[in-house]
Amino acid sequence: MACLSQTLIILALTSSSLGAPRDNLQQRWEEWKVKYGRRYSDLGEEEERRGAWQANMGLVEAHNKRRQAGFSLEMNQFADQILQQRHPVFPALQPRTAARADDTEAFQAPPPSFDWRSKGVISAVKNQGTIGSADAVAAAECMESWNAIKTGQMLNTSYQEIADCCRAHNDTVFDCVHNIGGVCSEKDYPALTGQCRNNTCHPGLQIQGGKRLPPRRPDLMITALLQRPLMVYVDASHVTFQLYGGGVYSDPNCSTERVDHALQLVGYGQKEGQKYWICKNSWSSRWGMDGYIWIRRGSDECAIESYVSYPY
Structure with missing residues (x-):
């Protein structure tokens, strides 16, 4: 998903949109940080990372509820990042x-x-x-x-x-x-x-x-x-x-x-x-x-x- 689209999701997302009370969402955030060993440099970075994490949680839960894609998503080690397209590689990497x-x-x-x-x-x-x-x-x-x-x-x-x-x-x-x-x-x-x-x-x-x-x-x-x-x-x-x-x-x-x-x-x-x-x-x-x-x-x-x- 493009960076702009996910940024809009972050701005629009609230704890109620996830169907979870704020204290429950906080607990899930703390548990996720412990699981993946996350420590942030300051409060500003943590707030930014949590915004991305919360947006990704909305995407994961919406995808998994549909049950039509044939595969599931999860809140893994990338979940606190604003996920966007990576740089393409053009395989001149193929053997001759x-x-x-x-x-x-x-x-x-x-x-x-x-x-x-x-x-x-x-x-x-x-x-x-x-x-x-x-x-x-x-x-x-x-x-x-x-x-x-x-x-x-x-x-x-x-x-x-x-x-x-x-x-x-x-x-x-x-x-x-x-x-x-x-x-x-x-x-x-x-x-x-x-x-x-x-x-x-x-x-x-x-x-x-x-x-x-x-x-x-x-x-x-x-x-x-x-x-x-x-x-x-x-x-x-x-x-x-x-x-x-x-x-x-x-x-x-x-x-x-x-x-x-x-x-x-x-x-x-x-x-x-x-x-x-x-x-x-x-x-x-x-x-x-x-x-x-x-x-x-x-x-x-x-x-x-x-x-x-x-x-x-």
Whole structure:
């Protein structure tokens, strides 16, 4: 939702509009602050944050009462922010190498559902925090999973290194990792330097590069996904995405061209006739469904089927 629209909601909103007495609303605010460890610099900042929180509460409750969207919203760690569109990313981030025909040869009968988490090759949900580089996190997770599938060993790689060394690189993220000789383990790479220091540690994981899938081919995505998790880019700029709580996500305002966020695609399924992709986010396990989101499958929802790649 645009900043102006939400500002108008904040101005119009009162505790009675939420159907809650002022003291009950105050209690909910205090409990939310404790839950997410919020402390503000002064009373002015707290009042501003509470205004955003109260507006978002109105949006969440109105959405959840409708029960028609197929997914729910919740008052998560972003609820005290004026949520607005993020800056788009235009994936010159796709690997130059396209998947070969034998990589994407369709199985005769893929299973109705699949989830790599049941195979023990998906690392714990991360919180990208101050790095602000979701594609570095998603790329590291895909490489970790690919290595675990091949070797049976899960290595926690340094997504800080990928952010430092590949953020402004001319190559794509997987090609960049190959060109710098691989990626070090998380414990070996110095944290928060802001500069590429890959010469200070020995790479623990190496890849040959990356491959991309043709856009809007969910059938080929399933074929590739049955071999390894995938990296996808999405439009996550909407308040419904940022306050997502559970269910099969879709938003008619989502773009299929402009994307601003990266996820690890770990599986797919179907619920009550709704097909979905299972995606791992990097906003901590307190967001969504323990850090995961189901996104509607087969309609290129939020561009999830347009920018798909994987390491090899």
